[in-house]
Amino acid sequence: MENVTCTFCGAVCDDLYFDGDEFRTKDFCPLGEAKFSRKKRIEYPTIDGKKVSYEEAVERAAEILHNSKRPLLFGWSSTVNEAIRLGVILAEKVRGIYDQCASVCHAPSVLAMIEEGIASGSLGQIKNRTDLAIFWGCNPVEAHPRHPTRYSVMARGLLTKGRADRKVVVVDVRKTVSALMASHFIQVKPGTDYLVFSAMRALMEGYEDAVPEEVGGVRKEKLIEFVEMIKSAKYITILFGLGIAHTRGHDRNVENVIKLVQLINRYTRCILQPMRGHFNVVGAGEVAAWECGFEWAVDFSRGYPRFAPSEFTGVEALLRKDCDAALIVASDPAAHFPRAAVEQLKRIPVIQIDPFPNMTTLLSKVVIPCAISGIEAEGTAYRMDGVPIRVKKVVESEYWSDEEILEKMLEKVLKLRED
Amino acid sequence: MILVKNGHVIDPVNGINEEMDLFIKNGRISSEFKINEKECEVIDAKGKLVVAGAIDIHAHIAARKINSGRAMRPEEFRRVRQKTGKFRAAVGRTLLTAPAIGYEYVKMGYTTAIEPATPSLYTLHTHEELDSIPIIDKAALPLFGNWHLVFKFIAENDIEKLASFISWVLEKMKGYGVKVVNPGGVEAWMYGSNAHSIDDLVPYYDVSVRDIITGLIKANEMLDLPHSIHIHCNNLGEPGNYETTVDTMKLANGIRNNRRQVLHVTHVQFNAFSGSGWKDMGSGTEEIIKLVNKSDNITIDMGQVIFGHATTMTADGPFQFDLHKLLKNKWINLDVELETGTGVVPLIYRPSSPVHSVMWAIALELGLLVNPDKNVISTDYPNGGPFDRYPYIMTLLLSRKYREKEMERAHKYLQRAANLPSIDIERTLEDIVKMTRSSPARILGMHNKGHLGEGADADVVVYDINPAEFNPDKYREIEKALSSALFTIKGGTVVVKNGKIAGDIWGRTMWVDATLRTTAEIIEPDLEEYFNYYTVNRENYGVEERWMRRAERIEVG
Numbered sequence: 001m002e003n004v005t006c007t008f009c010g011a012v013c014d015d016l017y018f019d020g021d022e023f024r025t026k027d028f029c030p031l032g033e034a035k036f037s038r039k040k041r042i043e044y045p046t047i048d049g050k051k052v053s054y055e056e057a058v059e060r061a062a063e064i065l066h067n068s069k070r071p072l073l074f075g076w077s078s079t080v081n082e083a084i085r086l087g088v089i090l091a092e093k094v095r096g097i098y099d100q101c102a103s104v105c106h107a108p109s110v111l112a113m114i115e116e117g118i119a120s121g122s123l124g125q126i127k128n129r130t131d132l133a134i135f136w137g138c139n140p141v142e143a144h145p146r147h148p149t150r151y152s153v154m155a156r157g158l159l160t161k162g163r164a165d166r167k168v169v170v171v172d173v174r175k176t177v178s179a180l181m182a183s184h185f186i187q188v189k190p191g192t193d194y195l196v197f198s199a200m201r202a203l204m205e206g207y208e209d210a211v212p213e214e215v216g217g218v219r220k221e222k223l224i225e226f227v228e229m230i231k232s233a234k235y236i237t238i239l240f241g242l243g244i245a246h247t248r249g250h251d252r253n254v255e256n257v258i259k260l261v262q263l264i265n266r267y268t269r270c271i272l273q274p275m276r277g278h279f280n281v282v283g284a285g286e287v288a289a290w291e292c293g294f295e296w297a298v299d300f301s302r303g304y305p306r307f308a309p310s311e312f313t314g315v316e317a318l319l320r321k322d323c324d325a326a327l328i329v330a331s332d333p334a335a336h337f338p339r340a341a342v343e344q345l346k347r348i349p350v351i352q353i354d355p356f357p358n359m360t361t362l363l364s365k366v367v368i369p370c371a372i373s374g375i376e377a378e379g380t381a382y383r384m385d386g387v388p389i390r391v392k393k394v395v396e397s398e399y400w401s402d403e404e405i406l407e408k409m410l411e412k413v414l415k416l417r418e419d
Numbered sequence: 420m421i422l423v424k425n426g427h428v429i430d431p432v433n434g435i436n437e438e439m440d441l442f443i444k445n446g447r448i449s450s451e452f453k454i455n456e457k458e459c460e461v462i463d464a465k466g467k468l469v470v471a472g473a474i475d476i477h478a479h480i481a482a483r484k485i486n487s488g489r490a491m492r493p494e495e496f497r498r499v500r501q502k503t504g505k506f507r508a509a510v511g512r513t514l515l516t517a518p519a520i521g522y523e524y525v526k527m528g529y530t531t532a533i534e535p536a537t538p539s540l541y542t543l544h545t546h547e548e549l550d551s552i553p554i555i556d557k558a559a560l561p562l563f564g565n566w567h568l569v570f571k572f573i574a575e576n577d578i579e580k581l582a583s584f585i586s587w588v589l590e591k592m593k594g595y596g597v598k599v600v601n602p603g604g605v606e607a608w609m610y611g612s613n614a615h616s617i618d619d620l621v622p623y624y625d626v627s628v629r630d631i632i633t634g635l636i637k638a639n640e641m642l643d644l645p646h647s648i649h650i651h652c653n654n655l656g657e658p659g660n661y662e663t664t665v666d667t668m669k670l671a672n673g674i675r676n677n678r679r680q681v682l683h684v685t686h687v688q689f690n691a692f693s694g695s696g697w698k699d700m701g702s703g704t705e706e707i708i709k710l711v712n713k714s715d716n717i718t719i720d721m722g723q724v725i726f727g728h729a730t731t732m733t734a735d736g737p738f739q740f741d742l743h744k745l746l747k748n749k750w751i752n753l754d755v756e757l758e759t760g761t762g763v764v765p766l767i768y769r770p771s772s773p774v775h776s777v778m779w780a781i782a783l784e785l786g787l788l789v790n791p792d793k794n795v796i797s798t799d800y801p802n803g804g805p806f807d808r809y810p811y812i813m814t815l816l817l818s819r820k821y822r823e824k825e826m827e828r829a830h831k832y833l834q835r836a837a838n839l840p841s842i843d844i845e846r847t848l849e850d851i852v853k854m855t856r857s858s859p860a861r862i863l864g865m866h867n868k869g870h871l872g873e874g875a876d877a878d879v880v881v882y883d884i885n886p887a888e889f890n891p892d893k894y895r896e897i898e899k900a901l902s903s904a905l906f907t908i909k910g911g912t913v914v915v916k917n918g919k920i921a922g923d924i925w926g927r928t929m930w931v932d933a934t935l936r937t938t939a940e941i942i943e944p945d946l947e948e949y950f951n952y953y954t955v956n957r958e959n960y961g962v963e964e965r966w967m968r969r970a971e972r973i974e975v976g
Contacts, residue, residue, distance in 0.1 A: 003958040014959045081547060092503050110490065117491050117749035117763065122540060124756025124954040129609060151954055158567070158952040235609065262750065265740060269611050271754060289489040290517045290548050293496030293510050303502035304510055307493045380543060386483055388543035389959055
């Protein structure tokens with residue numbers, strides 16, 4: 001099948017070939033190819049390790065959620081919006097906590113956005129207009145392998161015709177493989193991004209005297225040169241990753257780069273784009289925002305949504321032992337949460353919905369396998385720039401989709417509430 | 420079946436302003452007169468006002484813009500309107516969640532709302548959000564005014580291709596009509612600039628703003644779509660901009676449509692400033708009002724500002740950047756490849772501000788002096804303020820006493836810079852019904868809405884207002900009655916009782932299919948070429964009906 005959409009990373013490539021009968025792929029990157037290959041699945045629904053029917057598993061899950069005082073509903077970034085929406089409604093109805101993978105990933109970027117907003121654009125703005133692309137604290141060649149060819153570095157656009165029309169700068173603490181495709185590489189000392197952004201803002205506004213001879217391991221002349229390069233470009237895109245959001249300074253780093261972008265826009269045009277990870281982590285935030293006002297860390301225990309990232313994220317709620325049950329969808333917190341949080345997960349009944357077995361399966365009471373979004377189930381996903389793209393069903397499957405499972409679960413919960 | 424008995428019905432379309440019964444059957448207004456009351460739900464509306472459901476012609480209720488605003492402004496969602504229970508939890512101050520939008524609209528008797536600006540690339544998102552808004556009917560207008568393919572067809576002076584392109588987009592996007600925002604100006608913003616007059620040229624394509632607007636009007640009329648083009652003029656929010664607005668309106672000269680206007684100019688208040696700078700900014704409504712009243716092919720909506728919190732959000736990227744610089748407030752910008760831009764900036768309208776006070780007065784001048792058949796109440800939600808304050812605007816128009824009271828709160832600069840203090844007019848209930856029901860329905864080409872004749876959608880509202888004893892000086896009571904309908908019936912289902920949500924249903928999303936009138940073949944090579952520049956495959960671009968909750972296709976041609 002042509003024009004298949006890949007459901008691995010935030011680049012959500014939609015120009016791929018996939019033969020569902022033979023699991024043959026064409027044009028995929030290694031990451032996507034791994035996802036679109038035959039892998040070990042969870043074979044059937046289980047309760048306490050015993051095989052049960054879908055109906056029994058869903059019923060038991062609904063009972064657990066209904067009887068829980070404040071369940072945690074976590075995950076969501078690797079499923080489609082239709083399922084996420086039901087998840088938010090389910091969290092509201094069982095008066096639990098809705099949280100998603102961003103809380104352990106790009107949450108600092110979202111916090112910075114709450115402070116400053118963000119000047120951004122769709123990825124086609126890089127392809128068509130950008131004559132200076134800056135990758136800061138990210139490594140697209142390894143994390144979003146087709147990003148450089150499809151959108152950013154080599155992409156052939158309307159006004160910027162290709163690599164020759166585009167300068168590419170990589171800023172990082174070490175020379176990553178992405179630095180090899182850059183025309184300029186700037187090495188900063190770990191944890192000094194904030195300082196470098198501040199120095200650039202000062203230089204941009206003409207306060208050269210205020211900038212010391214070296215900032216974050218970068219010579220002042222080199223920074224001046226960089227700022228001049230920015231000022232003389234027509235349309236700049238800065239792409240950043242966890243190298244900024246998860247190093248010392250966290251959201252303050254992102255806030256500073258947003259302020260730098262605001263300033264650049266007084267001289268020329270510039271946009272900023274976070275390199276989001278999972279294919280629909282943007283959807284996991286957007287859907288929640290329109291359903292309840294907040295993107296993550298939402299508590300419904302009072303019957304209405306409240307947002308507090310220091311209190312209602314999955315990790316924080318587990319560390320404080322606030323949750324007495326958990327529903328984990330399309331995610332593996334047992335492998336990624338801090339040990340103390342995972343230990344709390346082991347103490348409470350956990351329901352898992354996932355196509356594949358993972359660490360979380362091992363501690364789950366109810367395990368419900370599902371169809372793989374983008375292979376066996378369709379739906380809508382948001383690319384890293386928020387562009388909505390339909391992911392397709394290309395293989396028939398006996399597995400229920402996330403959407404079907406959650407729909408039934410919500411029905412059961414509403415019925416239990418009425419009784 | 421519902422029987423609304425003995426209510427005082429005001430229905431300007433059918434010339435009704437008297438006591439009568441209304442019978443509702445199969446979701447429509449019925450003219451049957453042999454009715455067995457025992458089979459009906461009977462609503463006694465003796466001494467109450469009965470009208471059609473209201474229509475919001477311009478409210479940013481869905482799409483990437485409002486949702487980015489939500490993400491940026493968690494401070495907006497501390498106001499709890501409804502806890503979860505039988506219905507969904509509803510929260511929000513000026514930005515509301517999708518459930519809250521549906522509930523708050525029907526509580527005030529609004530049953531239809533139009534999302535007026537969706538970038539096509541993001542329109543699947545728009546429909547997902549519209550599908551999450553309960554009860555009301557809705558539709559979305561895709562943005563055309565800064566689309567490269569539009570520039571190309573205008574540059575080639577090929578209106579037929581442009582018309583084909585419009586119908587192709589509406590079908591692809593399940594859109595309702597043609598929205599134009601700061602034509603040419605948003606494309607200029609991609610180069611750090613803007614368009615300031617209708618003679619400005621768009622970079623790279625060398626077409627003028629004037630050509631874009633007239634081209635789009637002609638193409639829209641060639642297709643004879645239900646709605647005319649819907650324009651947000653250039654120079655929004657700048658002193659002296661009323662001249663640009665007048666110039667824009669004059670472009671409709673000589674183009675006619677028997678059913679409706681050919682140009683709808685939206686949130687005119689923001690485009691009706693006089694003066695050369697903020698120090699001498701004033702009301703520039705006079706010429707606009709004259710022109711609209713004497714033309715039969717132009718309509719407007721007000722764009723009232725409400726004192727208090729607001730979140731500005733438009734596709735007008737350069738304006739939002741200017742506002743960010745002016746207010747030093749947080750700023751979202753989203754440049755959309757080949758199509759448009761977007762921006763979001765929070766704002767507080769303060770009565771202590773001379774400029775904000777004049778803006779408040781300008782919209783009321785439009786509301787009081789423009790013919791109600793050509794004018795619609797709006798706040799350009801959430802730009803001018805929350806839509807749940809529409810009853811406040813209606814009451815201001817109805818009651819001079821209320822206006823005077825509110826003017827005392829406003830900055831005294833208003834007395835000098837606006838004409839409002841000298842306007843004595845009080846709008847009648849019938850005028851308000853026009854400005855919220857019949858006019859938006861006609862302007863949008865929704866013939867089953869905005870009236871209560873046979874076959875009309877059974878969107879009916881009962882207010883606790885007795886038209887026979889109407890006294891505009893009792894403005895507090897009027898505002899309260901308009902804010903909280905006794906009954907709202909949507910498509911034949913009672914959804915509000917005594918100001919509280921009583922029923923939860925899903926409304927329709929209307930879209931216009933004009934593909935019978937055009938052939939996509941003539942634009943095929945252009946589409947092929949331009950999809951090389953998109954980052955989404957052509958086959959994956961667009962929205963299918965089966966992905967939507969309740970799509971209603973309206974075929975023209």
